[in-house]
Amino acid sequence: MSCILHIETSTKVCSVAVSQDGACIYSKEDFEGPSHAVVLGVYVDEALSFINSHAIPLDAVAVSCGPGSYTGLRIGVSMAKGISYALNIPLLGIPTLEVMCVPILLHKELPDDALLCPMIDARRMEVYATIYDRALRVQRPISADIIDEHSYAEFLERHPVYFFGNGATKCQEKLTHPNAHFIDNIHPLAKWMFPLAEKAMAREEFKDVAYFEPFYLKEFVASKPKKLL
Known part of the structure; x- marks a missing residue:
């Protein structure tokens, strides 16, 4: 078992959680989004501060990797990759639709x-x-x-x-x-990633930080702005 930081940003809900030996020791969720670009950094900082204050070594970072919101996935995966690289810990990619189950x-x-x-x-x-x-x-x-x-x-x-x-x-x-x-009321949340991330960790299904990308399923298509009258 291990300590894993979990990040979920595939929909308008932004959530971050920390599991230790499969049990939740920190969880934060925002259902008011989408404001991931602002909220995610705050939640991650709080989670890392919590881990450090309890002298718990962080073993991996897991991120919900899609499909879902193009912008949300990009923000979440970028954050997870940055943490993985900076702390030199494994990166785990967890399929969003599995998380929902x-x-x-x-x-x-x-x-x-x-x-x-x-x-x-x-x-x-x-x-x-x-x-x-x-x-x-x-x-x-x-x-x-x-x-x-x-x-x-x-x-x-x-x-x-x-x-x-x-x-x-x-x-x-x-x-x-x-x-x-x-x-009703089923959302992909960071706390639901725990069992899937633990299995991926045990199997050493680590992602290459340099090349890992979200699973968008469809290419992003930017809408054209409406003409001003």
């Missing part, structure tokens, strides 16, 4: 054949989504899905599917199959 698996009773579909809003009727079983084995790879009445039909015909995340709410009117279940 952790509170479901910890706190919800699910049927044995249940499937999990975390969704991140990608604007309009598009979401970033994947499908896992209860062991977090991928049943369908991550993709940018445009949701209609037929989305995920092959899974809904055979399994109860649980949809959650900030992209799921807008899909409820489209996904009306009896096997479609929706869970």
